[in-house]
Amino acid sequence: MAEKNLLLTPAESTIDPPIVRIKPVQDILDLCRSMSFWPMTFGLACCAIEMMAVGMARFDIARFGAEAFRPSPRQADLMIVAGTVSRKMAPAVIRLYEQMPAPKWVMALGNCAISGGPFSFEGQYGIVEGVDTIIPVDVFVPGCPPRPEGLLEGLFALQQKITGKRWWPLPQKAVLS
Numbered sequence: 073m074a075e076k077n078l079l080l081t082p083a084e085s086t087i088d089p090p091i092v093r094i095k096p097v098q099d100i101l102d103l104c105r106s107m108s109f110w111p112m113t114f115g116l117a118c119c120a121i122e123m124m125a126v127g128m129a130r131f132d133i134a135r136f137g138a139e140a141f142r143p144s145p146r147q148a149d150l151m152i153v154a155g156t157v158s159r160k161m162a163p164a165v166i167r168l169y170e171q172m173p174a175p176k177w178v179m180a181l182g183n184c185a186i187s188g189g190p191f192s193f194e195g196q197y198g199i200v201e202g203v204d205t206i207i208p209v210d211v212f213v214p215g216c217p218p219r220p221e222g223l224l225e226g227l228f229a230l231q232q233k234i235t236g237k238r239w240w241p242l243p244q245k246a247v248l249s
């Protein structure tokens with residue numbers, strides 16, 4: 073009899089498999105987190121100007137719930153690496169990332185953050201050629217600089233990565249109705 077119990081599949085069992093009960097809760101948490109990022113107030117070079125612009129009225133990142141830029145890494149869950157990461161700055165970037173509570177995400181904004189950008193050439197020794205070499209990166213937004221719309225597109229990609237669903241732009245039918 074004991075052997076037969078071991079062969080029960082989840083469908084035959086009287087106890088629901090944990091995943092059935094936990095997954096909707098996880099989905100709700102993922103949705104809430106992806107629609108209410110708290111980015112860190114943190115810029116390294118010219119790409120940071122584009123990051124600032126995305127908070128202004130024309131691009132209005134508040135429409136997507138990510139306007140609450142936080143002055144402390146302990147209050148932030150999204151690091152937007154906007155600009156050139158020098159080797160001198162790299163330890164500070166790592167420290168800030170480690171001070172952010174989990175779950176946390178990182179966006180590499182611009183060619184400098186992705187690969188060193190125009191400062192990446194043979195013989196250079198002062199620039200980190202890709203912030204993903206020092207911390208994990210979730211989304212890469214290319215450009216020198218990327219426009220604010222690029223940052224928003226990166227935000228949508230991050231939301232899709234977390235929830236498994238593309239939320240913006242709204243389907244045309246929803247816009248018209």
Ligand code: SF4
Pocket residue numbers: 117118119120154155156181182183184185189190215216217218
């Ligand atoms: S990618 Fe271009 S705009 Fe952005 S920080 Fe580097 S040089 Fe400046």
